[in-house]
Amino acid sequence: MMSVSTPNWVKDAIFYQIFPDRFARDEYDQSAGPAGMSVHFQPWNSPPTPHGFQGGNLAGIEQRLDYLSALGINAIYLNPIFASAANHRYIAHDFFEVDPLLGGNAAFDRFLTAAHNNNIRVILDGVFNHCSRGFFQFHHILEGGPHSPYLDWFHILGWPLNPYSAEGPLNYEAWWDIGSLPKFNTNTPAVREFLWSVGTYWLEKGIDGWRLDVPDEINDDEFWREFRRRCKAVNPDAYIVAELWKPAQRWLQGDQFDAQMNYLFTRAVLGYAIGRKLDQSRTTPMGYGRIKVRDGKSFADELNTLFNKMYHPEIVFAQLNMLGSHDTPRIMTLANEDTATVKLAYLCQMTVPGAPNIYYGDEIGLCGGRDPECRVTFPWDEENSWNLSLREEVQRLVALRHRLAALRRGTFEIIHADKALAVYARHYGDERVVVALNGTNKDAAFTVPSSVKPDLGEEPVGLAAGERLRAGDKVIIPARSGRVWSSEVA
The missing domain is CATH 2.60.40.1180 (Golgi alpha-mannosidase II)
Incomplete structure (x- = not known):
């Protein structure tokens, strides 16, 4: 049997997930010079839109590290930060440069140092399945057509390419056939080397691991085995957690990923804590699907499966246990704004095996439906709107988990x-x-x-x-x- 090893520090971690454009903004940060000093951001706290920018940046997060430490946070999961023309930054055009609107590489270096000085680890969102239309090699194809030497970096199906036109086929493979997300051809050696080099580059810069976006869409176990080997060679304690919404035994054998984003746990909690009061119309159109309503016995059986039967114990202790994310309606909204229900969910999250992950603002009761509503700004200047009872309970539960080794x-x-x-x-x-x-x-x-x-x-x-x-x-x-x-x- 293959030996399974995961980073020991993850067992003691309380993660806080941050969507950088919406968490905190330092209006005076000049880390990236004029490129980061846009005056055309939407007003902070205005309703989120699919394409609008509200100007959150890394300097803003750095200024709020005291808030996170007081909550008991000792790890941050950052949604994508690389240069991109989208507010979500899941379509990068430069994997080695932090977006200037976030402060660029200089701001990230300063933020990472500050986080580590506060004993907070940082993992980045790695989007290796696809890129943006502005990525150099894809842009080269758009300009050079069939004469470009980079054709094998992508899956070109015919000509002409239609990256911006709704008329006619795209003529290239893209994530969910969305033209702005051309899919890499990871069968090409140069592409594989490029993506592996991104993984190791940022680990060498000091990050503590990767959250991998849709890794199952790179349907190549050996690609991910080599990704793991190279990342662990740089930092054996690097955490590699994958966005996998379903049972993931294939990838969680100890040779690819350390853990998955544990949406299986999330579904179980929603089905028990909210049950028949859950508005399934909010969950069925997205990754959750239809949630099974559970009584205490069914819920206990599911927890027993997740934590005792499905995976190796080392994998179980490394699972990223969530009550929601940037891809889901917020827990307070799904709970019909019932604080008692959300407190119950947090109590479970903080007392089962695996690393809890708090989606920014959930601890103060932020509401929001599906994207973009779940990506609202954190209302720093409206503390009177915070659900302080919920925040105090979360803080108490986090402290309890830190104190009791049995919970970790x-x-x-x-x-x-x-x-x-x-x-x-x-x-x-x-x-x-x-x-x-x-x-x-x-x-x-x-x-x-x-x-x-x-x-x-x-x-x-x-x-x-x-x-x-x-x-x-x-x-x-x-x-x-x-x-x-x-x-x-x-």
Whole structure:
């Protein structure tokens, strides 16, 4: 059997995902000179649009590192930052240059140093399946036609190319047939070397890993094996996490990716915490698809599958567990703006195996539907609009995870499940933690099984009442809430 190894630091990580154009803006940053000093940004906090820019930059993120540290964040996942003509920057025209609107390479160097000085690691979004129409080799083809020496960098199907016209076929392969996203031909050795060199270049610059965009669309395991080999040669602790929405055993055997963005977990939480109140019209048109409504027993079974059956334990501990992302409606919107539901979801996220990932602004209750609504700006100047109760609970849960090693590294065991409740235990050395979740609208109770040893004290999260947990006791879990007990409480 192949040995499986993932970066040890990820087990202790709390990630915060940032969409750079929308998180924070330093209006006075001149890192990239005049190119970064545009005066044509949309006003901050104006409704997000598919093509509009609101001017978030790396200097702005750097100024908010204290906010992230106070929340308990020790890792950042940045959506794409390379030079691009799109606000999402998933269509790069230069993979070695940070977008001037974000401050360019100088601003990134300063940001990365500041983040590391705050003990915050940084992973970048790697988009290696496709590029933009402005990418040099593709632009060369547009200008030189069939005479360009770069034809084999892409999948050219015929002439003329139609990169901007809706009339006639594109005549080249593009992601989802979107003309602005020409697909690389990764069968070409020069393309493979180019993409691998991007991976190693930024690791040599000091980043801590890669989140890989649609890696399954490069249907070539050996490409990703070599990507891993080269990246790990530069930094053996580099984290490689893939955007894979479905079971991913093919890629998670220890020779390609360390983990996936765990949308399987997200779906399970949505199906349990929101259940029949979930507006499926918001989920079926995008990656979530139709969400299975789950009671406590079904939810517990799914968690047991995800954390004990599907993958090697090292992969499980490295999974990126999310409640939403830049590609999904926000959790507060899906939860029908019910704070108790979102708190319950966070309680689960922070107490299961894998690295939690908080999508920027979710901790203050930002709302938003599908793209572009989920990419709103962070309302720094409107703190009165923040859901402070939610933020305080998230902060409390993050601190709890940092304090209890069992939540980060412990085994996972379902110890009780019924129509209402899902109750699980985490064990690490002598440390024990029990978590009980109630996703229903009524109080529910369970009898503590004999396997719960020793006597545990209640942690102050959610609606904690300070009771002790002993085998044989009957314990009540209030409606739409959860409770946590640990051996660390005196």
